[in-house]
Amino acid sequence: MADVFSPAERLERTFRKEGTERPPVICPGGMMNAAIIGVMEKGGHTLPEAHHDGGLMAALAEDVAAYTGFENFGLPFCMTVEPEALGAPVDYGSLRCEPKIERENFARAGDVSFLGKGAVSRSRRGREALAAISLLSRKHPDVPVIGSVSGPVSTAAALVEQFAFFKDLYRDREGSHRLLSYVTDQLVDWALLLAESGASVISIADPTATGEILGPRLFEEYALGYINRIAEAVHGAGKRVIVHICGDVKPVKKHLFSLRGDALSVDAMVNLLDIKKENGDVTTMGNLSTYLLERSSPERINKAAHTLLEKNIDIIAPACGLSTSSPLVNIQSFTAAVKETRLA
DSSP, rough: OOSOHHHHHHHHHHHHOOOOOOOSSSOTTTTTTOHHHHHHHHHHTTTTGGGOOOOHHHHHHHHHHHHOOOEEEEESSSSHHHHTTOOOEEEEOSSSSSSSSOOOOSSSSOOOOOOOOHHHHHHHHHHHHHHHHHHHHOOOOOOOEEEEEOOHHHHHTTTTTHHHHHHHHHHHHHHHHHHHHHHHHHHHHHHHHHHTOOOOEEEEEEETTTTTHHHHIIIIIIIEEEHHHHHHHHHHHHHHHEEESSOOOGGHHHHEEEESSSSSETTTSSOOHHHHHHHSSSSEEEEEEEHHHHHEEEEHHHHHHHHHHHTTOOOESSSSSTTTTTTTHHHHHHHHHHHOOOOO
């Protein structure tokens, strides 16, 4: 049976809770990078080269959509663009290994050198990502372009020596808030430029802001308000927001429903059906195990996808970051399971 809606229409109707013939199946980029080895080998556009060239980045995003079946373009392909622009040195990785922060450049929160507004968009990689998003949005108006933004806590933690960063949340609250506010201002500017360049959705992933790491008090103080500041700015630009929180959300569950995203994405350990039962207004997204996608069989992945469909999860997606070694056939089994389904 042919699809009723284009990918862009389907995702927007899902955000509006207007009903569709089936859920969208997407992968938003950033920490959920679907530019896996199998895609790069088939398409010929590869990382790390595509991290630095907008044309290659756009071509690789097209390869991801064509070969995996995900119904969006998700850029950039990692979480290091923002920290690098703000002072963190980056190892760009290889075809098999994603970029990573080489080291945190500052000993304490109060030591961070604050740069002028627009540091991310002025950076070489920032400019190339904006060019890729602009190209894709003009070339494929029926496919949603998702601009991925690293969350405030994760970005700040990439700048400051890790142990000191978490200690400063207790011993230097003023300095920590000053740092989080500075980082958030930079991320707001970046998110708005992503939107202006053609991203219809901004995905904010803050994997360091987990319940296990922060607990409820620190999550409320250092994550919730700053994430919401980005979300509100993006909404002011007329675009949608996805918020992803990693790990076990039980410690911070009471705060999840105060996040101002249009969809809530969570890790595989979280029962999204319970989230839906607790708050039916939340648009749920996820959360097929990325371990399964890397290690399991297409048959088992198909079954897991159908379990999510049976739970009426609103947007079907991987639970967290994809391994670059995930077999392409497994990703294809995942997306095909969703696309063959029709809602009653």
